[in-house]
Amino acid sequence: MKRLVGLLALLALALAGAWLWRIVAADPGYVQIALRGWSIETTLVVATTALILALAALWLVVKLLRMPGRYWSRRRRHVARERLAGGLVALHEGRWHRAERLLTRAASEPQHRLPALLGAARAAQSRGDTQRADELLAQAGERGDALVAALVAARQHQRSGDAPAITALFDAQPVAALPPRAIELYVKALAATGRAGEAVGLLPALRTSRVLEGDALTQEEDATIAAALQQAADAQTLASTWGNLSRAQKIRAPIVAAYARRAVDLGDSDAAVTAVEDAMRKRWSPELAAIYGRLPRGGGRSPLKMAESWLTAHPDDPGLLVTLAKLCRKEQIWGKAEDYLQRALAHGAGAAAWEELGHVHAAQHRNDAAADAYAKALAVQRGERAQTRSDRPLRDEIAKVAVAEVRSDMGVPRLPYEEADEDDAQPPA
Structure with a gap:
């Protein structure tokens, strides 16, 4: 198909040329140029051809004259690209001085000026030269995007923990104009400076920006809303x-x-x-x-009944067992509180269970047992193993007194003596 189109185009050009030749042959025209006693006479066809050739020669001369300048311009851009690439690699590798030097030199090219200055500022920040970093950011803000420069400054303030400085950078900016990373930093800074209520209003923008997604976004939203409630x-x-x-x-x-x-x-x-x-x-x-x-x-x-209803689905949860023990202690149900705490410790509860056990003993004026439980709670908080008096493992020690929970087919807890009675009631084999 392409060949056919090409042949048709050539045929059309040939026909157009033949038609023009017939016109020119019938009347070639006449051109006379007279200047200071000189006179040039020729046909229109020759004069037109000479003019075209003269323009082509002039274009070629201009092209040749501009060739060195264009070569050096391309060479400069190529070198700038190489410096930018090398500087970014050095920045990634942690070679701060090399990265700053290469990126600063790459900033001489207008096309690469903004990313090069921002990268150089990050290199200066990473090596601890905040004054040099501020100078580079100021240059980036003068000749580039001020918000991008402000974002790099905000990341610097984040590393130093200066949340008020971050809010000062973005307070005057419209939220729609902020880059996604700036919105994230702004939300965290607002929450950290006691302005979490304002940060909650930015959560839809944070979600739309997609700088955070999935669990990370959920955690950030939860932390911001929780801070707003606390404040x-x-x-x-x-x-x-x-x-x-x-x-x-x-x-x-x-x-x-x-x-x-x-x-x-x-x-x-x-x-x-x-x-x-x-x-x-x-x-x-x-x-x-x-x-x-x-x-x-x-x-x-009484909240005890509600908490015990959760025990049906989560009988081995240490936190729930400690909670039940606290509720039993408040209602002075000492035996039940101790049973819950023994089960909690058997299932891996930590210092909170030992501390609560100390409270239970103290409430019953069992001072020695309370002191022992408090000491074990302190030991667990320090990362030490709670020592038992018989020097046996904690799980084995508690297993002597801990009673496993037994439930009926309907899910109702049964006391040990009930199970024993049922076994005794079985007819002999």
Whole structure:
């Protein structure tokens, strides 16, 4: 097909040429140029051909004259690209001085100036020369994107832990103009400077920017919302912030825990208990189970029944067992509290279980046992193994007194003597 098109084009050119030749042959035209006694006479065809050749010769001369300049320009750009590439590799390898030198020299090329200066500033920051880094960032801001330069400065402030400096960089900028990484740094800085309520308003922009995704985004959102709840100045602000959250957010453990702690601080313990119980009905959380036992209660409602209902699905959770022990201690059910703590320790509970066991013994005026439990809690906190009096492993020591929970086919806990009675009731073989 292409050959056919080419042949047709050549045929069309040949026909056009023949047609023009007939016109020129019939009347070739006449051109006369007279200047200072000189006269040149020729046909129009010859004059046109001479003019075309003269223009072609002039173009060739100009091309030859510009060739050295173009060569050096291409050479300069090539060298700048090589320096930029070498500087970025050196920056990645941690060769800060080499990276700064190459990138600073690469900045002489206008096309590479901004990325080269930003890379050189990062190299200066990495080797600890903040003054030089500020100079390079100022140059990048003068001749490039000021927000990009501000982002590099913000990362420098993040390394030094200067959150107020980060907020000062971005407070005056519209959120829509901020780069994705700048939004992330701005959100964290706002939360760290007591302005987490403003940071919550930036979470949709953070989600849209896609600088964080998946679990990382969820964790950042939870941390920001939790900080906003903790920083609520009064009960009204706390209730407003909590009410603006979605249903999915109201069952996330870090958010619910932050709300519960702040509600207790502001004197609304009932709201804290309700929030924890609602969240636990929809999603199990060891963190919330541990917090539940520390929440103060108003009125005569006992939380022990609610906590024991969670034990059916999570009988071996150490945090829940410690929580149950705390609730039993508050209601002065000493034996049951000790049983829960022994089971918790048998399933790997740490210092919190030993400390609670000390509280249980102290409440019963068993001072020696309480002192021993507190000492073991301190030892576990230090990373040491809790020593038992018989010098046996902790799990084996507790196994002597720990009673395994036995449930019926309907899921109802059975006491050991009930199981023994059933065995005795079996007819002899």
